[in-house]
Amino acid sequence: xAVTPPSERIWWKxxxxxxxxxxxxxxFLWGLVMFFMMIYWHGSGKQxxxxxxxxxxxxxxxxxxxxxxxxxKVGEEAGIPVVHPPAGSDVYLIARxxxxxxxxxxxxxxxxxxxxxxxxxxMVFPHNRSISILRSTPTTTWW
Amino acid sequence: MATATQFRxxxxxxxxxxxxxxxLIKANAVAAVIFLAVGGLFGLGVALTRWPAVHLLPxxxxxxxxxxxxxxxxxxxxIFFEIAILYFASAVLLNSRLAAPRxxxxxxxxxxxxxxxxxxxxxxxxxxxMFTSYAPMMAKPHFYLGIILFAVGALIGCFxxxxxxxxxxxxxxxxxxxxxxxxxxxxxxIIAVFTIASGAIILIPTMLWSMGLVSxxxxxMYRTVWxxxxxxxxxxxxSAQVAVWYGIAAIVLGARTLxxxxxxxxxxxxxxxxxxxxxxxxxVDPGISSEWKVFNTSYAxxxxxxxxxxxxxxxxxxxxxxxxxxxxxxxxxxWLRKAPWGNPAFxxxxxxxxxxxxxGGISGVVMGTEQLNIIMHNTLxxxxxxxxxxxxxxTLAFMAITYLVIPLIFRRExxxxxxxxxxxxxxxxxxxxxxxxxxxxxTLGVSRRHWDITFADAPLKxxxxxxxxxxxGLNGLSAILAALGGIMYIAVVVGSVLFGKPTTDTSLPKLxxxxxxxxxxxxxxxxxxVLVAVFFVSFVLYxxxxxxxxxxxxxxx
Numbered sequence: 223x224a225v226t227p228p229s230e231r232i233w234w235k236x237x238x239x240x241x242x243x244x245x246x247x248x249x250f251l252w253g254l255v256m257f258f259m260m261i262y263w264h265g266s267g268k269q270x271x272x273x274x275x276x277x278x279x280x281x282x283x284x285x286x287x288x289x290x291x292x293x294x295k296v297g298e299e300a301g302i303p304v305v306h307p308p309a310g311s312d313v314y315l316i317a318r319x320x321x322x323x324x325x326x327x328x329x330x331x332x333x334x335x336x337x338x339x340x341x342x343x344x345m346v347f348p349h350n351r352s353i354s355i356l357r358s359t360p361t362t363t364w365w
Numbered sequence: 366m367a368t369a370t371q372f373r374x375x376x377x378x379x380x381x382x383x384x385x386x387x388x389l390i391k392a393n394a395v396a397a398v399i400f401l402a403v404g405g406l407f408g409l410g411v412a413l414t415r416w417p418a419v420h421l422l423p424x425x426x427x428x429x430x431x432x433x434x435x436x437x438x439x440x441x442x443x444i445f446f447e448i449a450i451l452y453f454a455s456a457v458l459l460n461s462r463l464a465a466p467r468x469x470x471x472x473x474x475x476x477x478x479x480x481x482x483x484x485x486x487x488x489x490x491x492x493x494x495m496f497t498s499y500a501p502m503m504a505k506p507h508f509y510l511g512i513i514l515f516a517v518g519a520l521i522g523c524f525x526x527x528x529x530x531x532x533x534x535x536x537x538x539x540x541x542x543x544x545x546x547x548x549x550x551x552x553x554x555i556i557a558v559f560t561i562a563s564g565a566i567i568l569i570p571t572m573l574w575s576m577g578l579v580s581x582x583x584x585x586m587y588r589t590v591w592x593x594x595x596x597x598x599x600x601x602x603x604s605a606q607v608a609v610w611y612g613i614a615a616i617v618l619g620a621r622t623l624x625x626x627x628x629x630x631x632x633x634x635x636x637x638x639x640x641x642x643x644x645x646x647x648x649v650d651p652g653i654s655s656e657w658k659v660f661n662t663s664y665a666x667x668x669x670x671x672x673x674x675x676x677x678x679x680x681x682x683x684x685x686x687x688x689x690x691x692x693x694x695x696x697x698x699x700w701l702r703k704a705p706w707g708n709p710a711f712x713x714x715x716x717x718x719x720x721x722x723x724x725g726g727i728s729g730v731v732m733g734t735e736q737l738n739i740i741m742h743n744t745l746x747x748x749x750x751x752x753x754x755x756x757x758x759x760t761l762a763f764m765a766i767t768y769l770v771i772p773l774i775f776r777r778e779x780x781x782x783x784x785x786x787x788x789x790x791x792x793x794x795x796x797x798x799x800x801x802x803x804x805x806x807x808t809l810g811v812s813r814r815h816w817d818i819t820f821a822d823a824p825l826k827x828x829x830x831x832x833x834x835x836x837x838g839l840n841g842l843s844a845i846l847a848a849l850g851g852i853m854y855i856a857v858v859v860g861s862v863l864f865g866k867p868t869t870d871t872s873l874p875k876l877x878x879x880x881x882x883x884x885x886x887x888x889x890x891x892x893x894x895v896l897v898a899v900f901f902v903s904f905v906l907y908x909x910x911x912x913x914x915x916x917x918x919x920x921x922x
Binding site for chain 2: 224225228249259263264268271299300
């Protein structure tokens with residue numbers, strides 16, 4: 223019984239029922255499937271976070287974002303510049319409390335190199351695409 | 366040295382019980398229940414605020430209540446109760462005196478003082494940093510001090526437990542190996558030592574930072590080390606709750622595990638691999654490689670999940686085997702139909718197993734998959750998951766064993782027996798709703814820890830789907846139901862301890878021990894095979910459905 227010492231003193235030599243062994247093998251194999259699924263997705267899937275991440279100085283980063291916003295500004299919405307950078311360029315995005323800055327206008331099916339930095343908050347996530355940007359050691363990451 | 370006057374003999378188990386250990390078990394259990402009540406109240410405030418139609422608390426009170434809720438229930442209630450379990454699993458089950466009872470009282474005092482300090486710090490309003498207290502958010506120094514004192518007290522409790530194991534072995538108070546429940550408690554205590562050490566490594570410098578003595582705390586370093594404490598503390602719960610499952614099955618039904626070797630092996634997998642799951646919280650963090658994430662988030666190729674899946678079969682399997690041995694052999698599920706569903710210890714335990722597996726377990730593995738985490742991280746899916754593990758699993762299991770602790774340790778009969786019978790069902794229903802509806806809202810993208818999902822103060826409007834608002838409303842209703850279950854629990858516990866009739870030898874439960882199930886080859890638990898098959902199919906389907914969801918979002922590289 224579980225609240226008393228095992229009735230068989232040499233319990234580690236007891237035979238194990240076949241049904242338990244089958245379940246252990248199934249559970250182990252399922253673990254292998256789940257483990258290799260993550261690796262497989264790195265090769266064949268399209269949703270993998272980049273492993274590139276950099277420390278940056280907030281002021282330097284903000285300067286780059288500001289320069290991009292001024293250079294490619296095409297409009298303004300709620301006081302936030304709307305920016306249309308060229309495809310293939312480096313695009314800078316700043317996360318602030320309840321807003322992204324600037325608003326980016328990107329073209330469908332074109333590649334961009336997107337940099338993100340958190341300015342005020344610790345965690346930022348767009349709708350169902352979560353990514354963490356840490357603030358006190360300002361860091362950018364891109365995908 | 367032990368003296369005869371220090372012990373009494375339990376009429377149910379025949380075990381000698383050290384009265385000092387008994388008093389410590391009582392003190393820790395009472396403190397646990399008080400903080401469950403306080404933390405539960407804060408939790409109700411949180412849920413009623415996140416229900417957009419009610420939106421009960423103003424923003425500052427919401428975040429304050431959320432901070433207090435996390436600390437009081439996730440740390441204080443559970444660890445006080447776990448210390449009670451450690452003393453029960455060592456001194457009581459091993460027939461031994463407790464090691465260093467004065468140290469144990471000192472540890473208890475530190476835990477109590479620490480818990481009070483941290484609550485005061487939060488209520489003062491300048492330490493609203495959430496349970497996680499991520500740097501660079503800074504709380505007042507006494508916030509960290511309170512947690513550190515609590516942790517030191519808990520560490521003393523762990524060492525008293527280990528000391529009692531040594532004394533019991535030296536004084537030969539038991540024959541052979543320690544019981545399985547004690548083995549599970551050893552697992553919990555080892556993980557607790559790792560957890561508390563990690564907490565000390567990160568919270569002491571953070572307190573010094575808050576005092577102005579350390580200039581900088583790196584946020585990524587903080588998160589990495591903090592989660593070695595934050596997630597591991599929940600792994601203490603898993604180990605303790607599984608030990609409680611085995612314990613209740615043994616005391617209520619006389620069940621013995623199908624195989625000591627397999628069940629202990631599964632606990633060993635917990636000791637070796639469970640803490641790696643701290644990586645779950647860092648899966649979308651920058652600066653950490655995918656190799657590190659894949660290895661750690663999978664508990665080294667899911668070996669700790671293997672442990673849980675083993676327990677998921679052996680606990681119901683041992684219940685089925687015991688019931689069949691008692692003569693309930695009709696059909697596949699006759700043993701389950703004839704189970705003592707009117708006994709809140711049994712019903713709470715069984716629902717804890719099912720809900721932990723289906724709600725908390727499956728969702729935890731899915732969310733802990735490196736890429737799948739992208740569609741769930743920091744959404745309400747995360748609290749939905751851990752309300753499935755820590756509340757539907759651990760809290761319900763601890764509530765269930767309370768119904769045995771009151772007659773066996775407090776030596777009081779339960780009052781309001783009808784309410785006690787209904788309590789696990791009401792609480793389980795409410796918590797299941799909380800877990801499911803939060804996971805549903807999270808799947809729709811609703812963020813966690815957010816006062817206002819309408820984003821009323823954002824410069825650009827963002828609308829969640831209407832279904833998300835429905836989910837939040839249903840979550841609020843479920844929280845009311847769970848709170849009702851919590852109030853019923855506290856009413857029964859407090860009423861029984863203060864006003865319950867003293868137990869007599871005839872009023873106590875009697876052990877109906879199953880001596881043996883026969884040889885390994887003859888163990889037949891067909892109902893359990895069906896249950897684990899249903900679980901496995903659900904697991905596989907839900908896992909791949911989420912890969913399908915992931916494949917439909919924007920490419921990221």
